[in-house]
Amino acid sequence: MAESGHPTRKPDLAGLVLGTVMTASATYAIIQGGATGYAKAPIITMYVVFAVSLFMFVRVELRHPDPMLDLRLFRSASFSAVMGVAAVSVFGLVGVALLSVLYMERVGQTSPLDVGVRLLPLFGTFLLVTVVAARVLVHRVGLTPLITTGLVLIGAGSLALLATDASGGYEAMWPGLLIAGIGAGLLTAPSTAAAVNSVPPQQEGMAAAAVNMARQLGTVLGPSVLGTIVTSRFPRKLHDRLVEAGIPSPQADGIVEGGSHGGGATGLPASLARVVGTAVPRAFTDAVHLGSVIGGVVLIVMAVPAALFVRHKVHSPRTSAEA
Template identity: 30%
Template sequence: MLSASVLLVVMDMTVLNVALPAISEDLRPGSIELLWMVDAYALVLSGLLVTVSALGDRWGRKRMLLTGFAVFGLASMAVLLADSAIEVIAVRALLGVGGAMIMPSTLSMIRNLFTDPAERARALGVWAAMAAVGAALGPILAGLLLEHFSWHSAFLVNVPVMVVAIAAGLFLLPESRNPRPGRWDALATVLSMTGMVALVFAVKTFGKYGLAPTALIATVLAAVTLGWFVVRCLRRPDPLLEIGLFRNGPFSAGVVTALTTSIAMAAVLLLLAQWMQLVQGYSPLETGIRLLPAALAAIVASPLAPALAAKIGARTVLAGGLAVTGLGFLLLFLAPSPLGYWPVAGALTLIGIGNGALAIASAVIMSGTPAEKAGSAAAIEETSYEVGGALGVAVLGSLAAAVYRDQLDYEGPQAGVVRESLGGALDAARELGSAGGQVIEQARTAFTDSLILTSGAGALLMLAGTVAVWLLMPRGLDLSTAEH
């Protein structure tokens, strides 16, 4: 049941990307409103992760998880009342609240339910596999729904699953909490929420607008509040977040794995989805199906990773997984020109196999964490994924945009629109008549080049992550016996 809840949350993240064009056509949001539709979920989720995880340790992890299910379901139902862009943004923000309650609660409950390290590693392998299933099903389900129903259906599919999850959770899940919760730190709560929202906002704004004043102000605010938060947590005997966990080498290796993988994956998979639709001309449903190799490979690799780690060592599997993911990005970089689907399918398969290591990353993080601090560990891991995804889109996405602009030598009518994005170039080309064909060809070639070079940057990042994990992980760590 814990794995099924993760499946739905991950699926919901991917559904929006496919549903956005239909939402835009119906509600006609402005460019700023469209950005907030995408960003509201991540900003709320990242801001609440630390606080909600700490609350779950004190209030009860089962209670927090079931409340998250209820919030997620109610937010999904509220979309029926949404007939403006602002109301959709509010729904997305409320979904972020529910997601912040669900994601870390599942990890911390697995840490407490499976006291045997070997069983916990297998459970986390299943958990990671279900996340991969969600990533695979999201675009396909959204494509099917949008072919037959309105965009509201992409949200409403959550409701029956959440009802079943609440009913099952009431009977199947035991309650667990920190027996020595300590005193609640209200100032640290405010600092963590302010700092995380400011950090994610700054990263996203830098990616979209460069050195904008709002991004610089948000960066300063994030640095001050998060720095103060870290110092405060290190000095208190009962911190809101157990920063001291980073003194543990395997824990840090697991976080590095989550961070580097999400940075590279967020950018390259986003570019691949656009390449398939705007360059290759696939429909949203066809795109979802053609992205399946990564998810299918991860579904197979994730449950097998703990058994492989027991045979050859957790360090080898964790670092090896990052290396295999890097090979997938390298295959995209070295693929013959013009880029076709089959090298992409091979790359996606390698990326999916490598992502099986994320199951080991979660197991390594949890194995070095005391049961009463499981919420802190879960919050740090989920924050790594969230910040990594934002960094990937902002930093590697900005690199892709710069390469795209550099590869274009078009200087004719609407040059600014053409150089802004591939979507803008295709729209402008329709208005240019006979001259539009050359613009489309140039823009598609430039976008493909940007995808290839960004994949090369992703490969270098995964190489750096591989080296860092190899150095941080002790050679003899055995997840079947590891316990704090």
């Protein structure tokens, strides 16, 4: 087997620092902007920091003799598609898990221990299918079909969470978790293989590391984006539900303020408490459904470039060098 390590590795500290600043500023802006508003000065500042650090990161990596990430690898359509797959797949998997946890805790009033047990169809299936896909399916089916199918299944699992309602029942949730777990397991090993397969042998190690970096980015963006969607939309959904129930808008605003901070219907008259007790789980379910739709659509859309550009076969290092 050809050696994929680089014989003259030099530290790329500037790239490491700029990459960290870039990721941290974007994450802060997404999370905090959802809570305070994206037009606030600190949020705008963070986006400026992100843009500047991104520009400098690209500039440094292109000029560094031994960059942390060789951006020229993205000239390969297959490599670029795999990076998108890696980020989006974890974005979707973590997003499904987060939305499920929020739903179970806030709507179903499920204990933390029971939440962990109820996530087994997602993560248990993911682990089992990953082993099977890595050892058997990659060589029998090929990279592209597994990656494309995996993305579609995670997206379908996310959309399947739309079957949940304000009752907080688990019966409507577990099928979506199972489907998403199967999808994530199908594409984890193939996406790494596809990345390595898309570059020359001496850059295989960098390609594998880049896949892991893209997955880490997805791990950050999944909770940041989808969690922000839920927490920012819940107050609006709750306000709309209360107004629909006949509560005056000013009074609804006060209830929303309390509901957003976990106050619920405490201290309200019995008749009003019943209305609020019904509106809160419905509004939170609505917000979770919105996050599920966005996550599902992103995953299914990503399946298109995956199907078009990811290499279809697993090549040996020698074959990769000849390609």
